[in-house]
Amino acid sequence: MTLIYLVIFWFFLKTSRCQLQCVQETFDDTEFSINVTEHIQLESSSCHEIPYKLTFLTNNVTAPYEVIWFEGDPANTVAVAVISEVESETQDSFEIYGLPQGEYEYGLKLEWGCNQTYIFPKRVHISVSELTQKPDIWVPHMVEGEDVTITCIAERLCYGEEGIHWKWTKADGVTTVIHDDDHFSFHWRNTNALHLSPTADDHNSNLTCVVEHTHDVVETTVTLNVQYSPKILNSSECRTEGKLLVCTCISQGNPLPPITWPLDTLTDYSVSSFSSIQTVTSTIILPAADYHNATVKCSSSNEVGLSAIEIPVPNGTENLRLDPGVDLNHEYDAVFPWIIVGVSLSLNLVLLTTLIICIRKGRKSSPKELCEEMNTYASLNVADVEQPYGNISLSNQRK
The missing domain is CATH 2.60.40.10 (Immunoglobulins)
Structure with missing residues (x-):
């Protein structure tokens, strides 16, 4: 019976001793310190190592102990390092892996023995901005x-x-x-x-x-930026404007392809050019009577290649070459309508005058004579513009 009481008493003492060892102690902050950067700027998805140095009294901590990094709340552990020997100074680093944009706060604590913990009051604040590192x-x-x-x-x-x-x-x-x-x-x-x-x-x-x-x-x-040889567009053409022959050549290429014309046999001409983006437009103007070929050659080239085409000349330019000084068809077409108008007005005036005279004489003449005179003047045909005016009879007026 006595032996049973001794065993119970021994377990009681051991349990009490363990409970006394697991009671968490309170430590003086002056006995623990951490040297670490408190504010850090990072870009999203990037990595960063945060170096730090711990200093504390060796008699306050027993080996092995743990160095624990946490985010926000001390219970939110993000990294743990186990240290097997106690030293007054410990240097290490904490690595931050790619974080999204936002604000973060990290802290550090030590744990050892039976429920012994010390939380460093200093915090590391990390601001993560948008990633600017482009490919x-x-x-x-x-x-x-x-x-x-x-x-x-x-x-x-x-x-x-x-x-x-x-x-x-x-x-x-x-x-x-x-x-x-x-x-x-x-x-x-x-x-x-x-x-x-x-x-x-x-x-x-x-x-x-x-x-x-x-x-x-x-x-x-x-x-x-793709370089390519000139390509002359199908919209290139020649046309006549009055007595002038106007030819326009349009070419595309990179670098810009200048345009040239066959000017060796020409003495009277003008050339103008302008460019836009990769397109060059060139226009040559010359007297139509001076050019006797059926086509005009347009050439365009750059450092990549050469292109050339023969632009047809309108057939109408041959009429202009018969007499470059006088344009008879043009003058006849301009004057003939005015001749018709003049003759028509003259005949209408004569007819109106005759009617007035007939009306006045009708009061004295017989109806038969009046009708004969009306038939004479009404028979005049406007289309007979080439008939001499002397053929019109005015014998009744003389009587």
Whole structure:
């Protein structure tokens, strides 16, 4: 019976001793200190190491102990490091992995022994802003029909795997999404290569490299500069304006392709040109009578190539060459209508005068004579403009 009481008493003492050891102590803040940056500015999805140094009395902490980082509330643990030996100073770093935009607060605490904890009052405040680190695009010299490789390079953030794709917006505003062509990664960056065989239509189109990080999407856009040889448009033409021959040649190319005309045999002419974007328009004006060919040659060239066409000359220019000094058809067409109008007015005036006279004499003459005179003047035909006026009889007036 006595032995049973001794065993019970021994367990009671041991339990009481353990409870006394697990009572949390209160420590003086002057005996613990932490040296760390309190305010840090970061960009979204980026990583950052926060170095720190701890100082405390070795008799306050027993090994092993834990260094615990928490976010906001001390119960919200984000990182734990176990230290096997107690030293008065401890230096280490805390790494922040890619955070989204926002405001964050981190703190540090120590735990050891039986429920012993010390929370450092100092906090680390981190402000995370929008990611501004955009990809780089390398574009080689581009010529129509020559294969090229365009490369997009994206820096890695927090050792993550970035997703890369392309967007191609043509001149008509239509956008095409192009996924991985050749995608390869290095330790510090991701790269995507796009293979193209550009055409003239691709000039001035926009190519965008889109990089998707953990919390952000960033992109870079370049405008393609495709060089191509001149192309003379079908709207090039020759026309006549009065006695002049006017020929217009329109060419497109990159770089701008100047236009030349066959001027060796010409002495009297004028040439004017203007350009807009990749289009050159040139106009030559010369007397139609001085040009005796059926076509006019228009040439356009740049450092990429040469283009030339023969522009037909209107057939109407041959009439202008018969007599360059006088334009008979034009003068006849202008005068003839006025002759008709003059003759018509004269005949109407004569007819009106005759009617007035007939009315006055009708009071004295017989109805038969009046009708004969009316029939005589009414028989005049306006179309007979070439008949001499002397053929009109006025014998009744003399009587």
